[in-house]
Amino acid sequence: MIIETDDLTKTYHMGEVQVHALRGVSTGIEKGEFVGIMGPSGSGKSTFLHLAGLLDNPTSGAIRIGGKEVSVMPREEKARFRLEKMGYVFQDYAIIEDLTVLENVAVPGLGLGLDYHEVMEIASGLVDDVGLGGRAHHLRRELSGGQQQRVAIARALMNSPAIVFADEPCANLDTESSRMILDLFKRLNTEWGQTMVMVSHEPWHEQFFDRVIRFRDGRVDP
Ligand SMILES: Nc1ncnc2c1ncn2[C@@H]1O[C@H](COP(=O)(O)OP(=O)(O)O)[C@@H](O)[C@H]1O
Numbered sequence: 001m002i003i004e005t006d007d008l009t010k011t012y013h014m015g016e017v018q019v020h021a022l023r024g025v026s027t028g029i030e031k032g033e034f035v036g037i038m039g040p041s042g043s044g045k046s047t048f049l050h051l052a053g054l055l056d057n058p059t060s061g062a063i064r065i066g067g068k069e070v071s072v073m074p075r076e077e078k079a080r081f082r083l084e085k086m087g088y089v090f091q092d093y094a095i096i097e098d099l100t101v102l103e104n105v106a107v108p109g110l111g112l113g114l115d116y117h118e119v120m121e122i123a124s125g126l127v128d129d130v131g132l133g134g135r136a137h138h139l140r141r142e143l144s145g146g147q148q149q150r151v152a153i154a155r156a157l158m159n160s161p162a163i164v165f166a167d168e169p170c171a172n173l174d175t176e177s178s179r180m181i182l183d184l185f186k187r188l189n190t191e192w193g194q195t196m197v198m199v200s201h202e203p204w205h206e207q208f209f210d211r212v213i214r215f216r217d218g219r220v221d222p
């Protein structure tokens, strides 16, 4: 198992109100799997993704990534672990406006302090891989939503992550662009063996996943 969770809970406190977003989730994801996290809105999908992706801490329970217990990891090690081992794709693309496509993709590599020319070479290869070779020197405003999301995917792959996490990456895209993104994920998964965890609530996305973990009311639906 590349990701394992034991009785994971997350409770948000909003003033006097407690929201039990996760109520005891024990599940696992194998290396090389393309897993869909599905379920109704508010069922805890994003919360689970954020915890598994080490972007937030659980209220209780354990998470192991590659056999390593995350809760005992010091803050700095966790940050480094995220940068080296994890890639993230969100629904809002988060492309930096003043940087070109190529520079955006290079950012996580430069963040790791790798050699500049090496980073640019890898970034350039990734920009080609996601089908944006002809747009490498364009800025965000010259790109469609689907193209921006492909930049975000190339950026997520920059540091050869063990796991790519995507939270509703097609939420703001039309069907054709969504299909392109899903085809790209599928190709990265089958050709590269990239482990991928993607949240979606669109039933038609299910055909792209190896397996679905279904959430309901903060629990995994058996
Ligand atoms: N930061 C937060 N503060 C308070 N409540 C939150 C927060 N994030 C999520 N929630 C609540 O937790 C529950 C699960 O949310 P979420 O994980 O975003 O569900 P999903 O992604 O399946 O729509 C919902 O009731 C939501 O309102």
Ligand SMILES: [Mg+2]
Pocket (backbone or CB within 6 Å): 045, 046, 047, 199
């Ligand atoms: Mg969500």
